Every structure is written in structure tokens, then in C-alpha cells.
Amino acid sequence: MKTQPTASHFIDGEYVEDQQGTAFESIYPATGDVIAKLHAATPAIVEKAIAAAKRAQPEWAAMSPTARGRILKRAADLIRERNRELSELETYDTGKPIQETIVADPTSGADAFEFFGGIAPAALNGDYIPLGSDFAYTKRVPLGVCVGIGAWNYPQQIACWKGAPALAAGNTMVFKPSENTPLGALKIAEILTEAGVPKGVFNVIQGDRDTGPLLVNHPDVAKVSLTGSVPTGRKVAAAAASHLKHVTMELGGKSPLIVFDDADIDSAIGGAMLGNFYSSGQVCSNGTRVFVHRKIKDTFLAKLKVRTEAMSVGDPMNEETQLGPLVSLAQREKVLAYIEKGKAEGATLITGGGIPNTVSGTGYYVQPTVFADVTDDMTIAREEIFGPVMCVLDFDSEEDVIARANATELGLAGGVFTSDLSRAHRVVDQIQAGTLWINTYNLCPVEIPFGGSKQSGFGRENSVAALDHYSELKTVYVGMGKVDAPY
Numbered sequence: 351m352k353t354q355p356t357a358s359h360f361i362d363g364e365y366v367e368d369q370q371g372t373a374f375e376s377i378y379p380a381t382g383d384v385i386a387k388l389h390a391a392t393p394a395i396v397e398k399a400i401a402a403a404k405r406a407q408p409e410w411a412a413m414s415p416t417a418r419g420r421i422l423k424r425a426a427d428l429i430r431e432r433n434r435e436l437s438e439l440e441t442y443d444t445g446k447p448i449q450e451t452i453v454a455d456p457t458s459g460a461d462a463f464e465f466f467g468g469i470a471p472a473a474l475n476g477d478y479i480p481l482g483s484d485f486a487y488t489k490r491v492p493l494g495v496c497v498g499i500g501a502w503n504y505p506q507q508i509a510c511w512k513g514a515p516a517l518a519a520g521n522t523m524v525f526k527p528s529e530n531t532p533l534g535a536l537k538i539a540e541i542l543t544e545a546g547v548p549k550g551v552f553n554v555i556q557g558d559r560d561t562g563p564l565l566v567n568h569p570d571v572a573k574v575s576l577t578g579s580v581p582t583g584r585k586v587a588a589a590a591a592s593h594l595k596h597v598t599m600e601l602g603g604k605s606p607l608i609v610f611d612d613a614d615i616d617s618a619i620g621g622a623m624l625g626n627f628y629s630s631g632q633v634c635s636n637g638t639r640v641f642v643h644r645k646i647k648d649t650f651l652a653k654l655k656v657r658t659e660a661m662s663v664g665d666p667m668n669e670e671t672q673l674g675p676l677v678s679l680a681q682r683e684k685v686l687a688y689i690e691k692g693k694a695e696g697a698t699l700i701t702g703g704g705i706p707n708t709v710s711g712t713g714y715y716v717q718p719t720v721f722a723d724v725t726d727d728m729t730i731a732r733e734e735i736f737g738p739v740m741c742v743l744d745f746d747s748e749e750d751v752i753a754r755a756n757a758t759e760l761g762l763a764g765g766v767f768t769s770d771l772s773r774a775h776r777v778v779d780q781i782q783a784g785t786l787w788i789n790t791y792n793l794c795p796v797e798i799p800f801g802g803s804k805q806s807g808f809g810r811e812n813s814v815a816a817l818d819h820y821s822e823l824k825t826v827y828v829g830m831g832k833v834d835a836p837y
């Protein structure tokens with residue numbers, strides 16, 4: 351691999367190794383080959399990274415937002431120039447097909463740096479508040495040292511979606527990628543430094559569930575932004591709450607995608623396939639409960655089966671490949687166990703359901719799988735599978751499907767396919783979720799807020815709204831007259 355990072359951590363503008371840290375390997379999910387050997391951060395490395403971020407923060411915050419933005423924009427340009435090599439690295443890290451990474455990963459990271467670099471000069475302004483002869487004003491100030499903790503499905507995008515608004519607002523960051531996908535964030539840190547981000551402003555350290563708490567509990571950390579599962583979110587939010595730190599939680603989902611009988615059926619099938627098979631189904635906002643109106647169920651399933659079986663599964667570095675492996679052997683075992691539960695609990699297997707026989711070797715592949723006749727109480731309809739497994743449920747009435755769509759403690763996303771405009775808006779209005787799509791699915795451009803409700807999390811990434819989560823208001827009251835004290 352040409353783009354291999356040269357050490358485990360990136361701290362204070364340079365690569366750092368500490369052999370004392372627990373050794374772990376980065377594995378290419380398509381073959382099972384070891385592609386890098388790394389070390390988790392020791393407490394000394396955690397201290398070094400946080401100290402660098404703390405030292406760099408005041409000077410970074412003192413720059414004008416325009417000057418910070420100019421540097422972030424340069425980083426965006428470098429990421430775009432190196433899209434091919436970064437996409438290949440992302441494919442090595444995750445196993446996702448190059449066909450996807452080349453359009454969805456580094457480019458969406460570049461969008462984040464371009465967007466937040468661009469809006470920083472205007473979006474960080476405060477207010478002037480007239481109070482008769484007195485007045486007040488507000489300033490939007492950075493929080494300080496922020497910690498980002500990433501999941502393994504979009505390692506580069508997650509590093510950029512957290513880093514860009516944090517840095518634009520004048521914070522510094524220590525980012526810990528998932529132990530499954532350690533490589534991409536290091537390259538992002540390297541590029542930021544090359545673009546002119548001062549040393550210590552964006553640092554990356556490696557580690558797992560034992561390392562994360564060292565960051566979350568550190569007294570010099572002001573904010574923690576996690577992308578991960580709901581159980582991890584509970585632990586991280588509880589730890590952060592014990593220190594009253596700011597938190598953003600981007601957690602899991604079991605999102606409903608509702609297809610009414612007047613929908614453009616081919617678009618709805620396309621949306622459902624993208625919302626279940628993209629990134630081998632390892633997307634938090636996936637529409638994994640596909641509610642299809644009973645009147646169109648047979649047509650929907652027949653066409654879906656043909657299109658699913660035509661998908662090309664295989665070598666992720668082949669530009670033609672549409673479905674790559676899952677991220678790890680453990681994730682494949684988990685997904686296969688859910689498929690077995692689906693069969694055992696009485697769902698009808700329409701297609702897939704196992705390991706593809708067209709793929710040779712030791713990669714962690716699972717066939718694109720569709721279950722029909724799924725009922726609300728089945729395990730596969732209740733729990734996040736995080737694999738290429740689509741569950742199709744039937745419904746008859748709008749009222750009924752809304753109630754069933756909301757009958758989950760999660761609320762990340764949802765979607766509706768219908769040609770009835772009033773119904774589309776009426777239904778999305780009642781779905782309890784942070785992001786909803788009408789007649790499309792899973793599009794998350796940087797301009798729109800993204801995040802969950804209920805147990806899918808809180809806080810928002812992307813859009814102007816993200817800056818609110820990386821800054822706070824400081825209010826200044828200015829007295830213009832004499833102080834009229836009663837004593």
C-alpha cells in the first residue's frame with residue numbers, strides 16, 4: 351500500500367510511536383491479510399496528545415475565523431487532490447468497494463473542511479442586545495480541547511465531520527479512530543498539518559474501549575463527540591456527565607423506510623437497496639425496516655430479488671464491485687447469527703442468507719440478503735444488524751405504519767416513498783427521528799444537519815448547527831451609567 355501511515359499516532363504535527371502500547375493489527379477485510387501493525391496509546395501517549403492540543407488551542411482560537419477557514423479550505427483541496435490514494439486507503443481500512451469510497455469518503459471529508467472553513471467567518475458572530483442606555487453582546491467561544499471517538503464504518507468521514515466544525519470554531523482535537531480501522535484518520539491529520547494547521551491542533555491516537563475512557567475522563571478535555579453503538583454511547587455519556595462535559599452522541603438506528611402503494615416502485619426499491627446494502631449495510635442511518643404496502647408487496651419483492659441477485663459482490667478494489675466484505679470476522683459472525691435468527695423466527699428468506707460462493711479466499715463477505723414477512727416482534731426487526739440484511743414488513747394503513755415505525759427506542763432516521771405530496775409531509779412529520787428523507791434515502795450532504803433523536807443520540811453534525819455543539823455563548827453586559835446600589 352503506497353499510502354501507509356508511518357506510525358501509530360499523530361501528535362503535535364508528527365508521527366509518534368510508542369512500542370509500550372498493546373500491539374494490534376490492521377486487517378484488510380477482503381482477504382484477512384495484515385496490512386499494518388500498530389500500538390494502542392499508553393497513558394503517556396494520551397497525556398502527550400492532550401497536552402499538545404491544550405497548548406495549541408489558545409493560539410489557534412486567537413486567529414481570525416477567516417484565517418482558520420483559509421487553512422481548512424486548503425486541507426479540503428489537498429484531500430480532493432489525493433482522493434484516489436485516500437479512497438484506496440479507506441478501502442483497505444474498511445473493505446468498502448472503491449466504487450463507493452471514491453465518491454463518498456474522502457470527498458465528504460473535503461466537503462466538511464470546505465464548508466466549515468467557508469462559514470466560520472460569518473457563522474461565529476455574536477449578537478448586540480440593546481438594553482436602553484446599557485447594552486449587552488454575545489460572543490461565540492470555543493470549548494477548548496475536544497475528543498472525537500470514531501466508529502469503523504466511515505473512518506475518514508467521521509474524523510473530518512468531527513474535526514472540521516471543531517477546528518473551524520477554534521477548538522483543538524484529539525481523535526481516536528476505531529481499533530478496526532486505524533489508518534485513515536492518520537492521513538487526515540497528516541494532510542491538515544501539510545495544509546498549515548498548526549502543530550497540536552488535530553491529533554490522532556490509537557486504542558480501543560480501554561483507551562477511550564482515558565480521553566473521556568481527562569480533566570483537560572471539554573467535549574466528547576462519539577460515533578458508535580448505543581451501549582458505548584451510554585457509557586461515554588455517563589462518564590462525560592460525571593465531569594459535566596459537553597457531548598455529541600451519534601449512535602445506532604433501526605430506521606423505518608415506508609413504501610406506499612402509490613410510490614414509484616423502482617425508485618423505492620433503489621432507495622431500499624442503497625439504504626441496506628451500501629457499505630455492506632454498515633451505515634447507521636440505514637432504513638433496515640422496510641415497510642411495504644401490502645398491495646404492492648409481491649411486485650416489490652419480485653423486482654427486488656432480481657436486482658439484489660444481480661449485484662456484483664467481490665474484490666473491493668475492482669471498480670465494478672458493488673458489495674465488499676464486512677469490516678471484520680467478528681462482524682460477519684454477528685450478521686450471520688442474525689440471519690439464522692431471522693430464519694428461526696419465521697421470516698421468509700427471499701434471497702441471500704449466507705456467505706457468497708462466488709468469493710474465494712478468506713474475506714469477511716455476506717450475501718446481500720432480503721427477508722420478507724418480517725413482523726415487529728422478530729429480533730431482526732428490533733436490533734441493529736449492521737450488515738447487508740434487508741427486512742421487509744407489510745402494512746395496510748398509514749396510521750398503523752406510523753405507530754409501528756415509531757415503536758422503537760431508536761430514532762436516527764427514516765424515509766417515505768409516495769407520490770402523494772401531502773401524505774409524504776404528513777408522515778415524516780410524525781416519524782420520531784433526527785433525519786428523514788422523502789422519495790430518496792441516506793443522502794447526507796454537509797449543508798444539512800445530521801443526528802439522532804431518542805436513544806440514537808443527541809447533538810448534530812454538519813450544517814451551521816454543528817458549530818453550536820463546538821462552541822458556547824459568552825454574554826457581556828455593559829453598564830453605561832452609574833451603579834445605583836441600595837446599600
Ligand code: NAD
Pocket residue numbers: 499500501502503504526527528529557558559560561562563566577578579580581582583585586599600601602603633634635734736762801802807
Ligand atoms: P462501538 O460502539 O463498538 O465503538 C465506537 C468507538 O467507541 C470505537 O472507537 C471504540 O473503541 C470506542 N469505545 C468503545 N467503548 C468505549 C468506552 N467505554 N469509552 C470510550 N470509547 C469507547 O461502535 P462500532 O462497532 O465501532 O460502530 C458501529 C456502531 O456505530 C453502530 O451501532 C452504528 O449505528 C454506529 N454509528 C453511528 C453513526 C451516527 O452518525 N449516528 C455513524 C456510524 C456508526
